Amino acid sequence: MIMNLMKIFNLLIATILFSLVSSQAFAVEFSISAESNFISKLRPGQKITAGYMNIIPSEDATIIKIEAKMIGRIEAHSMIMDGEIMKMRKILPELLKNKKYQFKSGGNHLMLFDVERDLKEGDDVDFLFTFQLKNKKIISKSIQFKVN
Secondary structure: OHHHHHHHHHHHHHHHHHHHHHHHHHOOOOOEEEEEEEEOOOOOOOOOEEEEEEEEEOOOEEEEEEEEOOEEEEEEEEEEEEOOEEEEEEEOOEEOOOOOEEEOOOOOEEEEEEEOOOOOOOOEEEEEEEEEEOOOOEEEEEEEEEEO
């Protein structure tokens, strides 16, 4: 009887350990690859500028929030030309797994409003991006931008 209980106990422990190890093996940490991250320097007297970057996520995700110290508000915008009129609107960019998404001049870009400090060429600014994954999990990642 004691031998059978020991076998059952050992089997139970082995099952629990296997479950923990296998769940860790399949738990993929969300990551991003970002390049060409830069902010346009402010024009004299202005408190608004734009940011650009290329981003590649490891999973499908939507950018739901962007923050940075000393910047009142950051929004992702789309921009199209309608004749001679530039039309912009706020968007929540949907990023596809392992696909490059570009924030670039003349297209989708980041708008920085109420910049509370002078951004000098060469300065580094940390942005905190908040993503919502397809499984509804919320993850934040910091990305550094250079002022150009």
